[in-house]
Amino acid sequence: xxxLAQTGTAGAPEDRFLAHHFPDMTAQSQTSKLGIxxxxxxxxxxxxxxxxxxxxxxxxxxxLFHYAHHFLDWxxxxxxxxxxxxxxLSAAWSVRCAQxxxxxxxxITLLLTLLxxxxxxxxxxxxxxxxxxxxxxxxxxxxxxxxxxxxxxASVRALPVPKDLGTFFSIYYLMTGLHGIHVLVGMGLYVWxxxxxxxxxxxxxxxxxxxxxxxxxxxVDMIWIFLFPLLYLI
Amino acid sequence: MTEHASAxxxxxxxxxxxxxxxxxxxxxxxxxxxxxxxTSSRIDLGPWNVVVALAxxxxxxxxxxxxxMHLKYENRFLMVILIAAAxxxxxxxxxxxxxxxxxxxEIRAADQAVRKGS
Numbered sequence: 001x002x003x004l005a006q007t008g009t010a011g012a013p014e015d016r017f018l019a020h021h022f023p024d025m026t027a028q029s030q031t032s033k034l035g036i037x038x039x040x041x042x043x044x045x046x047x048x049x050x051x052x053x054x055x056x057x058x059x060x061x062x063x064l065f066h067y068a069h070h071f072l073d074w075x076x077x078x079x080x081x082x083x084x085x086x087x088x089l090s091a092a093w094s095v096r097c098a099q100x101x102x103x104x105x106x107x108i109t110l111l112l113t114l115l116x117x118x119x120x121x122x123x124x125x126x127x128x129x130x131x132x133x134x135x136x137x138x139x140x141x142x143x144x145x146x147x148x149x150x151x152x153x154a155s156v157r158a159l160p161v162p163k164d165l166g167t168f169f170s171i172y173y174l175m176t177g178l179h180g181i182h183v184l185v186g187m188g189l190y191v192w193x194x195x196x197x198x199x200x201x202x203x204x205x206x207x208x209x210x211x212x213x214x215x216x217x218x219x220v221d222m223i224w225i226f227l228f229p230l231l232y233l234i
Numbered sequence: 235m236t237e238h239a240s241a242x243x244x245x246x247x248x249x250x251x252x253x254x255x256x257x258x259x260x261x262x263x264x265x266x267x268x269x270x271x272x273t274s275s276r277i278d279l280g281p282w283n284v285v286v287a288l289a290x291x292x293x294x295x296x297x298x299x300x301x302x303m304h305l306k307y308e309n310r311f312l313m314v315i316l317i318a319a320a321x322x323x324x325x326x327x328x329x330x331x332x333x334x335x336x337x338x339x340e341i342r343a344a345d346q347a348v349r350k351g352s
Binding site: 033037038040041042044045047048049051052055056059060074078085086089091092093095096099100214218221222225226228230234 | 251252257261265268272275283287290291295298299301303308311315319320323326327328330331334338
């Protein structure tokens, strides 16, 4: 198991992770950092297309958006916000553990991040299945059941169901769905990190993967910071 | 905060180890701002609800970027990448929304004319 023992005393133990086209670990880690930030910049632009769709439909159909948001349970959204902030804290802590060579702490924080990410998707699953069982699907397939209509506030229930209600939910499913796919990818990356951390790959001299995945994870959190108020609250 | 970094010279250069205090304070401020955004959305401010919600969301995103993503301690160029991306995303959204709002009365009028004619 111990790669450290195998490499012996010749050079720093982290040198086995140095790709041949980099002169040293510093050049490699600085390049990785630039690379991950360029990727995160492209992610912001990737999501901006969906924010445009949201903005255009909301600007033109304000009443529909105001009506539709009553179908979303803000408590579920707020719970998931708290879960994601917790996972971000754990992810940031894992970087600290790797930098300080605290291997036990690293494994615990990586596992905690993975568990909280899973919890986010479990809450999301309950939200999606509750909606789909009650006919709240996307586009023309959106026909809310009497059961779910009866849970709306009285003032909202008095209004006729807008015929374009599905438009809001198309946007809702696309935005939260794309975000959910990012959470799923993040979970895969955390499984990979946990495997490598258990093997003892990371330490003060080599923690770029832990840092890069954490940066990605914080961006996923950041996008939810915008999705939660825009979809659930206003 | 820096005592850890100096205690371990094996660190990659430019590494900044975040202190537990700052990490916990970052998470706590994000929780408080979440509570504020939920509370503010329950007060009817008309068109200002969106403005308040987005202002709080931008504040939260800035806190995440500066501390969780440790941009405060990084090469400024990385911050330029994020700000440029966010700026272009904001330009993209706002110009398209301005445009669609500006042409909406004409589209509605044309729509009604077509309906009357048929």
